[in-house]
Amino acid sequence: MIRKYSLTSLFFVFFISLSFAQKIDRVEPISWWTGMKDTRLQLTVYGNKIGERGVEISYPGVYVKKIHRVENPNYLFIDLDISSEAKPGIVPLRFVKKGEKAIPYSYTLEAKSDASNRIMGVNSKDVIYQIMPDRFANGDPKNDIVKGMREVKLNRDSMYYRHGGDLKGLISKLDYIKDLGFTAIWLTPVLENDMGNASYHGYAITNHYKVDPRFGTNELYKQFVEECHKRGIKVVKDIIHNHFGDQHWTIRDLPFKDWLHQWPTFTQTTYKDQTAMDPYAADIDKKQMLNGWFVESMPDLNQENELVQNYINQHIIWWVEYSGLDGLRLDTYPYNNLDYMREWALRMNLEFPKLSVFGETLVNSVISQAFFSRGNKLNQGIETALPGVIDVQVKDAIFETLNGSFGWTSGVNQLYTVLSQDFVYQDPTQNVLFLDNHDLSRSYSILGENLQKFKTAYSILLTTRGIPQIYYGTEILMKNFSNPDGLVRSDFPGGWADDKVDKFTAKGRTAEENEFYNHLKKVLHYRKNTTALQDGKLMQYVPVDGVYVYFRYDDSKTVMLVVNSNKEMSELPLDRFQQRIKGAKHANNILEDTTISLTENIKIPAGAALILELLQE
Incomplete structure (x- = not known):
């Protein structure tokens, strides 16, 4: 059938299309707060040719300081000042262009929380339980597959696909975690990873203001933090400064070329952290280490650019204030620009003085670890302001103690030697101690599945200095080597309704598993009640x-x-x-x-x- 349209109806269709073309697609941060110590806020606004417009705000205490127009006309970066006079409410923004209709947008300001039971910090009094949410417990099977997302397959028989663990599942197991004796939880990232495959691990973020719907919602994450706090458990959020996922909306439509570190062809980092500190390093080696991409699906951000810095800073501040979490674990710390990381750390401390921060530093010496931690005690010529690092050297020394041979610096002497070098840290008690995690071989396998050695290793870990961290499933003797990584990221048996055994219960565990579970629980509770082992x-x-x-x-x-x-x-x-x-x-x-x-x-x-x-x- 041939349809006929009048001139009036065609004009109407054109007018509607034009209106849609001029809408605002995104404004980030998605909201903000009054009462912040730093009153600066930079809005990233995205929409079709929004960069051709100006902005008008009429709201007491909120002022436009500067507008940044960039290469891509679909972006506008707006510097605001949220002064101390500003009150919580809806701030009306009008995006204006001469001769065209203004585009309105309502922006929410809330009051910064002053509750005393939020953002408490994690310290040497705590023991952290690390969890990969997709592999721990499935509390809501309805969100296992979400229509419209790039990865549409769920397959528990494959280590590469999603398995369905989520925030509801985590909440349902909090009493188990508390009873075992842990006082803090670190989750690998739960923000949206709308990637084509292997999105379960969370390290290729595509939306920094949205929990991945296969884990739950922003509101459910906030509830998770609150439920943890009710039980005396603190929460550590995993943060990635270094890279985004290549399906992130700012990557799919770059604001400007220098948003990323660009190379003529794909160039991967060398993973040689030594070049960051080497006084003899060639410029090209240092550049490739810091500016090379971690992997091809994770573009490396240009942290020298102030607009990039603000974008990273603000989403981290947003989550801390929104959810009231207690600490941050910083992924791939040595691959970041350290001048920027210092300024970031100082700003976080300004807003949240009790917030704890530690960096992932998978490096090969005590000196290398100390280089990245705060203080300028090694003549490194830089102050990172990073309170603590993950202590790889103590990990390796514990394994050497139990697996090694006799020698002046081998075997048990290695642990003594490593700790004797603590003078290089400003505060070694802020270092996070661990024997394994989601990237490394399970400690039970490294120790040859020897139960006595395993007990001894965790007795040391929980009684020496620092903040111990234990990977989920350690308590039930989960094992495997990290080749590939998925082998050390198995599901916790009992976290799914159709699991044949439930190792969250004593009945579901073997005699050997219960033996170690009870050993670990006893040491955890003794540490929890013994200040001499804490600080x-x-x-x-x-x-x-x-x-x-x-x-x-x-x-x-x-x-x-x-x-x-x-x-x-x-x-x-x-x-x-x-x-x-x-x-x-x-x-x-x-x-x-x-x-x-x-x-x-x-x-x-x-x-x-x-x-x-x-x-x-």
Whole structure:
């Protein structure tokens, strides 16, 4: 059938099309707050040829300071000042162009929260439980597949596809996590990853103001934080400064060429962190390390550009204030511009003085770790203002203690040596200690699935200095090597309704799994109730004949740790430890619930660790 249209109807269609063409597609940040210490706010506005317009605001206390027009006419960057006079409310924006109808937009300002139970920070009193949400528990099967997203397949039999874990599932297991003894949770990223494949891991973000709908909603994330806080559990958010996913809306339609680090052809980072600190480094090596892309699907952001900096800064500030979370884990820290990272850290501290921050630094020496942490103690000529790093060197030293051979700097001596270098840090207690995570081989496999070694490793981890972090499933002896990564990202059995076993319960665990679960729970709860193991002082003794002894102590308690790295029982004379024993004649053996004498040699089983609380009589 042939349709006939009048001139009037055609004009109407043209007018409607023009109106749609002139709409605002995005304004980010999606909202903001009054009462911020830093009153600056930069809006990123996106819409068809919006860059050809100006902006008018008539709202008390909110002022336009500057408008940035960029190469792409679909963008407008607007500098605002949200002064102390501004009140919460709806701010009317009008995008204007001579001879054309203004485009209105309503922007929300809320009052910054002053609640005392938010943004509490994570410190050495805490132990962090790290979770990959897609692989932990499925609380809402209805969001397993979301129509319109690029990855439409869910397959639990494949390590590469989504498995369906989500925020509702996490909330349903919070009591399990609390009962085990953890006081903080770190989730790998939960923001939208609308990528074609392997979107489950979360590190290729495509929308910084939206929780991935396969995990839930922004409101549900906020509820998750609140439910954690009700149980005395803090929340750490995973942050990526270095890159976006290549399907991020700013990547699909670049604001300007220099939004990214561009190369004539795809150029990957060298992953050689040494070039960031090498006084002899060639410029090209340093440039490729810092500006090369992490992988092809994760474009490297140009952090030297102020507009890029503001975009990154503001979405992080937004999530902290919106949800009230307690700490940030910074992904791929050595690949960032350190001058920018210092300014970022200072701004975060200005707004949220109690917020804790630690950086992922998968580097190869104590000096390299310390280079990236705050302070200028190594003559590195830069102050990063980063409070803590993940402590790879302690991790490797614990494995060397239990798997290594005898030698002046090998075996148990390696752990002593690493800790003896703590003087290079401004505050080593801010370092996060770990034995594995989502990128590394499971610690149970590295230790040869030897249960005694495994118990000893986690006894050390939970009693030395720093903030311990334990990867989900460790408590049930989850294993595998990270080749590929998906092998160490298995589902937690019992997190799905159709799972044949439920290892969240004692009944669902094997005898060996329950043995380690109970060991870990006992040490976690002892640490939770013993301030000497949280922020007490550390004194260590030079290892002798494969036996390493250290003490954690404060005014209330002294705890003695004895580690036997030998393959046979060792006997330990106590005379050389009198500086800390101070005449105590007995100690409680925490792991065995017994009392032992300190007036005779101590017997330590092969590969075991003793946790002894000294009794003052």
